[in-house]
Amino acid sequence: MKFNSYGKVINNVRYFYKKLNINNNILISFSKKKTYCDNLLLGTTSIKNFPNCKLFFYSINFNLDFYIFVNYFYKIKFLGKVLIRDIHNKYKKDSPSGTSIFLKSFSNLNIKFESIRIGNVFGIHDILMFNRTIISIRNEILNFKSLLIGILKSVFFMANVKNGKYSIGDIL
Incomplete structure (x- = not known):
């Protein structure tokens, strides 16, 4: 379906x-x-x-799996730069998405946002953490x-x- x-x-x-x-x-x-x-x-x-x-x-x-993603992010103690990227369909109006803003509310880290609106994407949220390496976690709705x-x-x-x-x- x-x-x-x-x-x-x-x-x-x-x-x-x-x-x-x-x-x-x-x-x-x-x-x-x-x-x-x-x-x-x-x-x-x-x-x-x-x-x-x-x-x-x-x-x-x-998306119930999203809250597993939130739980991982909430537990991270990170010293470095953080980027939350949300990618949604071209019709999504808010930028950054409310979900991205919600994610930021779980942390006292210095977080930047990047929002991309393209095609018919269902919804992707990436958290990228930069220090000496890049650590990333992603939640993507496939349908x-x-x-x-x-x-x-x-x-x-x-x-x-x-x-x-x-x-x-x-x-x-």
Whole structure:
């Protein structure tokens, strides 16, 4: 199964939503537009004031493997220069990406950003550390299936918890 756009991801979520027999109506949004609802799953880094929902779930990135990448970076104690490079499709508007800014928030290192927007890239985040050698770690989404898995796990989680505010950390 290939996913070429968020629209196709959402259509697949709708399909599984019905298969899972979830009774709650959960609005799934990847937009920076203000959204008001009772049950919201929000996946964007461009919103600063979260809506007041009865049931709210937030993640900057639904690729669950991304958090393994974050964990590695968080544990690194490095003395040298650090570059975070994000490569996304040509339609991505924010630069550097919110995910890159999120990565920087985990460190007190002097970090520079490089952002590349090209073609139909799903999403790549590289962390390059320069000293006497170059150390690099990479997280690359190969297709939207990895995002779909994170979204579905989040929706299933929301269907089985009490009202409140939750994040991706609650399902990892």
